[in-house]
Structures are given as structure tokens and as C-alpha cells.
Amino acid sequence: MRQLLLWKARIACWNYLRSPQARVGTAVLVLMAGALAVMVFGACRFLFKAVQPVLTGATPVPVAPEGELVLLSALYDIGLLILLVSGFAAAFFALHASSDLPLLLAAPFTVRQIFALKFCELAASQLPVVLVVVLPAACGYGAGVGARWSFYPAALLLSLLFLFLPTALAVLAEALVVRVIPPYRVRELGAALGTLLGIVMYAFFYLGSSYFASWGPQEVISLTDRLSFAKPKVSPAHWLAQATVAASRGSLSDFLFWGGLTAVVSFFALVLSFLLVQEAFYTHWVGAAETHLRLRRRPLSAVLVANRRKSLLSLRGPLWALAGKEMRMICRDLREWMEAMYMLVMMVVVTIAPALRRGGSTLLPPELLLYVCLGVAGAISWALVGPLALGCVAREGRSWSFLRSTPITGEQILKGKIMGVVAPVLAPLLAVTLAASLLLGLRDFRLIVVASFVLLVTPGLAALGAWCGTLSPDFNAQNVRQRVGGAAYLFFWVVSLLYAASLAVGVFFVAAGAWTGWRVLVRALGLLWLVIIGVLAFVVGVVLGGREIERREACVR
Amino acid sequence: MIKTERLTKRFGRFTAVDGLDLEVVPGEIFGFLGPNGAGKTTTIRMLTGLLRPTAGCAFIGGYDIHAEPLRAKAILGYVPDEPFLYEKLTGREFLSFMADLYRVDEKRRIDRVAELLHLFGLEERADELVQSYSRGMRQKLAVAAALVHDPSVLILDEPLTGLDPRSARILKDTLRMLAGRGVTVFMSTHIMEIAERICNRVGIIDRGRLIACGTIDELKGLSQKDMASLEDLFLQLTGGTAYAEVVRSLEEGDLP
Numbered sequence: 001m002r003q004l005l006l007w008k009a010r011i012a013c014w015n016y017l018r019s020p021q022a023r024v025g026t027a028v029l030v031l032m033a034g035a036l037a038v039m040v041f042g043a044c045r046f047l048f049k050a051v052q053p054v055l056t057g058a059t060p061v062p063v064a065p066e067g068e069l070v071l072l073s074a075l076y077d078i079g080l081l082i083l084l085v086s087g088f089a090a091a092f093f094a095l096h097a098s099s100d101l102p103l104l105l106a107a108p109f110t111v112r113q114i115f116a117l118k119f120c121e122l123a124a125s126q127l128p129v130v131l132v133v134v135l136p137a138a139c140g141y142g143a144g145v146g147a148r149w150s151f152y153p154a155a156l157l158l159s160l161l162f163l164f165l166p167t168a169l170a171v172l173a174e175a176l177v178v179r180v181i182p183p184y185r186v187r188e189l190g191a192a193l194g195t196l197l198g199i200v201m202y203a204f205f206y207l208g209s210s211y212f213a214s215w216g217p218q219e220v221i222s223l224t225d226r227l228s229f230a231k232p233k234v235s236p237a238h239w240l241a242q243a244t245v246a247a248s249r250g251s252l253s254d255f256l257f258w259g260g261l262t263a264v265v266s267f268f269a270l271v272l273s274f275l276l277v278q279e280a281f282y283t284h285w286v287g288a289a290e291t292h293l294r295l296r297r298r299p300l301s302a303v304l305v306a307n308r309r310k311s312l313l314s315l316r317g318p319l320w321a322l323a324g325k326e327m328r329m330i331c332r333d334l335r336e337w338m339e340a341m342y343m344l345v346m347m348v349v350v351t352i353a354p355a356l357r358r359g360g361s362t363l364l365p366p367e368l369l370l371y372v373c374l375g376v377a378g379a380i381s382w383a384l385v386g387p388l389a390l391g392c393v394a395r396e397g398r399s400w401s402f403l404r405s406t407p408i409t410g411e412q413i414l415k416g417k418i419m420g421v422v423a424p425v426l427a428p429l430l431a432v433t434l435a436a437s438l439l440l441g442l443r444d445f446r447l448i449v450v451a452s453f454v455l456l457v458t459p460g461l462a463a464l465g466a467w468c469g470t471l472s473p474d475f476n477a478q479n480v481r482q483r484v485g486g487a488a489y490l491f492f493w494v495v496s497l498l499y500a501a502s503l504a505v506g507v508f509f510v511a512a513g514a515w516t517g518w519r520v521l522v523r524a525l526g527l528l529w530l531v532i533i534g535v536l537a538f539v540v541g542v543v544l545g546g547r548e549i550e551r552r553e554a555c556v557r
Numbered sequence: 558m559i560k561t562e563r564l565t566k567r568f569g570r571f572t573a574v575d576g577l578d579l580e581v582v583p584g585e586i587f588g589f590l591g592p593n594g595a596g597k598t599t600t601i602r603m604l605t606g607l608l609r610p611t612a613g614c615a616f617i618g619g620y621d622i623h624a625e626p627l628r629a630k631a632i633l634g635y636v637p638d639e640p641f642l643y644e645k646l647t648g649r650e651f652l653s654f655m656a657d658l659y660r661v662d663e664k665r666r667i668d669r670v671a672e673l674l675h676l677f678g679l680e681e682r683a684d685e686l687v688q689s690y691s692r693g694m695r696q697k698l699a700v701a702a703a704l705v706h707d708p709s710v711l712i713l714d715e716p717l718t719g720l721d722p723r724s725a726r727i728l729k730d731t732l733r734m735l736a737g738r739g740v741t742v743f744m745s746t747h748i749m750e751i752a753e754r755i756c757n758r759v760g761i762i763d764r765g766r767l768i769a770c771g772t773i774d775e776l777k778g779l780s781q782k783d784m785a786s787l788e789d790l791f792l793q794l795t796g797g798t799a800y801a802e803v804v805r806s807l808e809e810g811d812l813p
Contacts, residue, residue, distance in 0.1 A: 321657030325654050398639070398641035401637055405607060
């Protein structure tokens with residue numbers, strides 16, 4: 001067992017250090033993690049140092065009796081939530097998608113040993129979060145309140161509890177969830193929820209940073225009254241906060257009581273999760289659960305087939321087949337949508353928030369509003385269509401050789417895929433861009449201009465994305481984000497910027513028509529330019545992407 | 558028909574296939590045998606246009622697969638060594654999709670898909686996503702997909718892997734029936750018994766070179782032993798007789 005653990009650790013280290021590139025990547029990651037840890041430490045130290053005079057009564061303001069505790073508990077709640085989500089994902093992959101499980105189960109190990117091994121793996125995967133977020137936060141608190149040196153070993157012990165408790169709870173939750181929902185659906189739902197959490201956190205940090213910037217200690221303390229989620233005494237975050245506060249005040253008995261309580265509950269969760277996983281191994285082995293059924297509703301498909309037969313416009317042929325297949329693959333996999341959603345929210349926050357932060361669209365000159373909205377529409381199109389188009393070739397996965405053995409050219413493949421990407425995206429894209437335009441204050445016929453602009457630029461954008469995706473596709477990638485290499489991704493940025501610049505020239509000409517004597521002609525030229533650029537982007541993307549597909553051997557190793 | 562002329566594939570310094578000359582005529586089932594890593598799958602990938610040969614050329618139905626890939630692929634059915642199919646399509650959708658790629662007309666497509674689903678016993682689960690299929694079911698679906706457009710050349714890479722006895726029997730009978738109709742069948746396999754039973758001719762490849770080719774009787778004639786089986790001959794030609802030493806060592810407990 002020890003040998004196995006050592007081998008696992010060796011393999012993990014080898015993955016980080018196997019090549020010069022990997023070593024550089026690891027060094028960069030370590031540096032970034034170090035910088036993040038320093039930032040967390042600094043932020044917590046600053047926060048607790050700032051509120052300390054208020055808490056100790058040095059400043060005469062109404063103070064909540066347990067303000068410090070509630071504040072710490074709220075921070076721990078966030079930390080526990082992050083660890084729970086990452087722990088759940090890690091537990092799912094360790095118990096369902098791990099390639100070594102069949103080998104381990106067939107080897108002379110007990111289920112308890114395998115569980116212990118997997119638990120160690122999970123805890124190790126959580127360790128970076130604890131070292132980068134939790135420990136610096138606790139140390140920052142200690143430094144902020146001026147705790148004695150004995151606080152810091154106690155903070156280290158508490159960090160270990162942070163490692164133990166969420167991992168056990170995550171395994172427990174995972175074992176329970178997989179009983180109810182088929183694992184492949186859990187994977188999709190997990191990806192969706194994880195992305196939503198990421199979106200919320202991103203929006204919170206982006207919008208919240210300016211919101212909280214003007215706050216003073218009094219506001220922070222008064223906030224503790226409203227943090228009702230951090231007050232329940234049955235919350236593990238509250239116990240850990242109690243233990244931290246006790247450690248900072250040098251109260252050993254309180255520290256042992258609250259820390260011990262957390263440890264006992266963690267152990268209980270661990271035992272329960274072990275029993276559930278053990279039972280799952282013996283009855284419906286969790287690793288084999290990928291064979292869960294998912295029935296398509298026959299009556300509905302029968303109706304669709306019947307309708308299709310009756311349809312006057314019977315759209316058949318390789319292009320439509322490819323487009324239909326692409327649409328099904330995107331629409332039936334939440335992970336595809338979530339990546340696009342994440343980019344979309346990011347782009348909306350980046351483009352809309354600055355305007356809102358300055359007090360809405362009133363500060364935007366009315367003559368510029370349309371052009372700002374066109375820019376926002378372009379950015380949103382890029383965010384929603386870009387990820388889907390960029391990964392469209394690699395989305396084939398290892399079926400790629402199957403597809404390439406059919407009598408279909410690379411250009412046909414790309415056209416079908418672009419159709420399949422653009423079709424399901426257009427309606428939500430239009431809705432979001434129009435909503436964003438309305439939010440920025442755009443009204444009347446100019447909304448139609450924005451909608452037309454979106455319809456014009458989106459196919460070209462998708463084609464350019466698909467072309468860039470053909471440059472370095474990874475057909476073996478499990479993660480949606482890893483389907484294309486970094487160079488292709490950067491290239492897509494460059495190509496998108498060039499496309500945006502070309503479109504901006506057209507928009508400039510259209511706008512220029514308003515203040516020159518050649519009003520109609522210049523506007524017409526501008527419009528023509530926009531149409532040419534939109535069509536050209538589509539043609540260039542399809543032709544170059546098609547050539548790239550034909551140039552490459554279609555073997556997936 | 559299938560024809561290769563000095564077909565060669567090199568990966569860097571390693572030569573996977575070395576000057577392969579082959580001809581498989583219509584109505585023939587050709588068994589392509591060889592030890593692991595001999596170059597079988599590389600040859601098949603070149604025949605299907607997935608890999609570009611370093612030298613030489615391959616013809617499918619008279620069309621050079623690399624000069625006229627669309628014409629060649631239109632008459633070709635291919636079953637890959639691993640049945641990686643679209644997980645998010647149902648079995649029925651997958652077959653319809655493949656039929657559309659080969660431009661099978663709608664009336665024929667609906668009948669053909671239903672026929673193949675019935676033939677391979679996939680009817681009951683035809684409306685489930687492929688991701689819920691077992692390996693054997695995926696293999697059956699891959700074989701069905703290769704047959705959906707009535708190809709005149711069929712190339713199968715280890716087609717019987719993962720199939721249950723009933724499906725294996727159906728596939729063997731189907732291949733014989735197709736060969737009877739004039740379809741050219743090129744099949745790689747590790748199972749000597751199958752090669753002996755259903756193949757008209759057999760080619761043995763080792764380290765990228767075709768070391769023997771002919772009917773089963775012709776090949777048996779090459780053997781040094783009387784009444785040798787195809788398996789004995791295969792081991793004799795590919796140097797696999799060394800296995801006897803290993804077995805003896807295992808018996809005597811000499812191995813560490």
C-alpha cells in the first residue's frame with residue numbers, strides 16, 4: 001500500500017517535471033500560487049487590522065457582539081464552498097473516470113485500502129487550495145489581530161482540518177448524488193454548476209471590487225449583522241472560526257473543543273462516505289456506471305421523423321447531416337454550453353459593467369451609443385460563438401478517423417460544423433445582444449441595426465474560429481477547454497482582432513456618412529464593406545480550414 | 558477491388574509498412590494477419606485514406622485513394638480497430654447520419670437503417686445514446702455503419718473484437734454473403750480459425766513486409782511440418798515459435 005502511494009506520488013511529480021516545458025509551467029504556477037497566497041494574506045491582514053479598533057471598542061460605533069467571529073466564519077464559508085466544489089469534482093474523477101480503478105480492484109487490495117489511496121489522492125489535490133487560500137487567510141487574520149506566535153502552528157492544524165472535512169463531505173456527497181443521477185449526467189451537471197459558480201465569483205469580484213472599495217471598518221462590521229449564513233452554530237465554518245479565534249486569544253481548551261468537534265464530524269463523514277463507496281464498489285461498481293441508460297423518448301423522435309417526412313423542404317445531404325449532428329452534440333452536452341456561457345457572462349460583465357458603473361448610459365454621447373452597442377454585440381458574439389467554433393473539429397474526438405473515412409471534403413466538414421454551431425446560438429445571441437443594447441439605452445430602429453450586424457458577423461466569426469481550431473486540435477482532450485492548443489487559441493485572438501478592425505472600418509464609413517457631403521455614397525460603401533468582410537471571413541475560414549484538414553493525416557493516436 | 562503498389566509508410570526512422578504489393582479481387586475475402594505492431598492497422602489506414610503513404614500508392618475500386626479520395630471513399634466501407642462513435646447520438650441517429658454522408662436516398666436510408674438495426678440486434682436500444690452502449694454494441698454499430706451504403710469494398714480492422722458469438726456469426730455470414738455478391742472484403746484479424754474458415758486468401762505481414770500471401774492450402778504447403786495448421790505456419794513465419802521456450806521456462810519455474 002505504501003509502495004502504491006509512493007508510486008502515485010512519483011507519477012504525479014513526474015507529470016509536473018517530465019520535460020523542460022513542464023518544469024517551466026510548474027515554476028510559473030508555483031510563482032502565481034505564491035503571489036495569490038501573499039495577496040490573500042495581505043487582504044485578510046488588512047481587513048482584520050482595519051476592523052480591530054471597532055471590535056475592541058476604540059471607535060464608538062454600534063458593534064455586533066460576535067462581529068469578528070461572523071466575519072471569519074463568512075470567509076471560511078467561502079473557502080469551504082470552494083473546497084467542496086473542487087473536492088466533489090476531484091472525487092467524481094477519482095471514483096468514476098480514473099483509469100487505474102479497474103487495475104486496483106483486480107489487484108490484491110481491499111476496498112478499504114483502495115478507498116484510503118483515493119482519499120489521499122483527493123486530499124493531495126485539495127492541498128494547493130488550502131495552502132494558497134485557507135492558510136494565508138488564517139495567518140492574515142492572526143497578523144491582523146496581533147495574535148501570538150503560538151497561533152500559527154494552530155492555524156496549520158486548522159488548515160489540515162480544512163483539508164480533511166471538505167474532502168470527506170465531497171466524497172459523501174458524490175457517493176449520494178451518483179446513486180440518484182447517472183454519472184455521465186453528473187459530469188455534465190457538475191461542469192454546469194462549477195461554471196455557474198465561476199461566473200458568480202467572477203461577477204462578484206469584478207463588480208464587487210468597486211462596490212466595496214469605498215467601505216470603511218464600520219460598514220464591514222455592520223455587514224456582519226446581515227451575514228446570516230455565517231451565524232448558524234451547526235456550520236463547520238463556524239466551528240473552525242471559533243477554533244481560530246480561540247487560538248488567537250490563547251484559549252487552548254476552546255481551541256481543542258471546536259477543533260475536536262470539527263475533527264469528529266469530519267471523521268464521521270469519512271466513515272459514512274467509505275461505507276457508501278464500499279457498497280457501491282461491491283454492488284454497482286462506480287467505475288462501471290458509465291453504462292447507465294439514457295433513453296431518448298421514442299414517441300417524440302417518431303413524431304419528428306413523421307414530421308420530417310411530411311416536410312416540403314426536406315433538408316438532407318452531407319452538409320445538413322453534419323450540421324444536425326453538430327447541433328445534437330452541442331445541445332445534449334451541458335459542458336459545451338457552459339464554456340460558452342462563461343465567456344458570454346465574462347464579456348457582458350466586461351462590456352456592460354463599465355457603462356453601468358459610471359451611472360448608466362446617460363454619460364454615453366447619443367451619437368456614439370449605436371457604435372458602442374455594435375462593439376458590445378461583436379464582443380458578445382465572439383464570446384458565445386468563439387469557444388463553440390474553436391473546438392468544433394476537436395469535438396469529433398476519436399470519431400475523427402471514422403468521419404474522415406467517408407467521402408466528405410474538409411471544406412464540407414467545416415461548413416456543416418459552422419452551420420451546426422451558428423444555428424443553435426443565434427437566438428440566444430440575438431436575445432442577449434438586444435438586451436444589452438436596451439440596457440445601454442439604445443431604442444428604436446437602431447436595435448434592428450444591431451440585430452442585423454450580429455447576423456452578418458457571426459457566421460464569419462464562427463468560420464474563423466473553426467479554421468483556428470483545425471490548426472492544433474486535440475482529439476483526445478477530455479476537458480472542453482483543452483480541445484485546441486494555446487497557440488491556436490492565441491491565433492484566434494489575433495484573427496478576431498483583425499476581423500473586428502476590418503468591421504470597424506466599415507462601421508466608420510457608415511458613421512462618416514453622417515458628417516460629410518457624400519452621405520449616401522459613403523454609407524453605402526461602408527455597408528458594402530461590412531457585407532464583403534462578413535462574407536470574406538466565412539469564405540477564408542472555410543477554405544483555409546478545409547485545406548488544413550486535408551493537409552493533416554486523419555489518424556488519432 | 559483493392560490494389561497496392563510498393564506501399565510504404567515511415568514514421569521518422571521507423572518503417573511501419575515497407576513496399577507492400579497486394580491485390581484483392583472482387584468477391585474475395587482477404588485475411589490480413591500479423592503479430593502486434595506488424596503494420597496491419599497502418600496499412601488499413603493508408604487504404605482508407607487516413608494516412609498518407611511515404612511512397613507507393615493504393616487503389617480502391619480503381620481509384621487512387623490519395624488522388625481521388627472522394628470517389629474511392631464513396632465505394633468504401635470501413636470498420637476501425639476501436640469503435641469510437643459519437644456518444645451524444647443515438648444508434649439510429651448515427652446510422653442515419655452515416656447514410657446521409659454517403660448520400661443514400663431517404664427511402665433507402667430508412668429501410669436500410671431499420672434492416673441493419675434488426676440484423677445486429679440493436680433495435681431495442683436504437684433510440685438510446687451511444688454512450689450507454691457496451692463495447693460489443695458499439696462494434697456492431699460500427700459494422701452496421703460500414704454497411705449502410707452498400708459498399709463495393711469493405712475494409713475491416715479486427716471486426717470481431719468484442720462481438721458476442723451470435724453477432725460474430727452474423728458478421729461472418731454477412732461477409733460471405735457480400736463476397737458472394739462481388740464485394741471485396743479486406744479484413745485484419747488475430748483469430749487464425751476465422752481466417753482459415755472464411756478467407757479465400759490470406760496475407761501475413763511482419764515488420765512491415767508481406768512475408769506470405771496465398772490461399773490457405775498454398776500457405777500450408779510452405780510449412781516445414783505435415784498437416785500444419787495456419788496457426789503453426791503463422792508462428793513459424795513470424796518467429797513466434799520462441800514461445801515454446803517461454804512456456805518451458807514457466808513450467809520449470811526458471812523465470813524470475
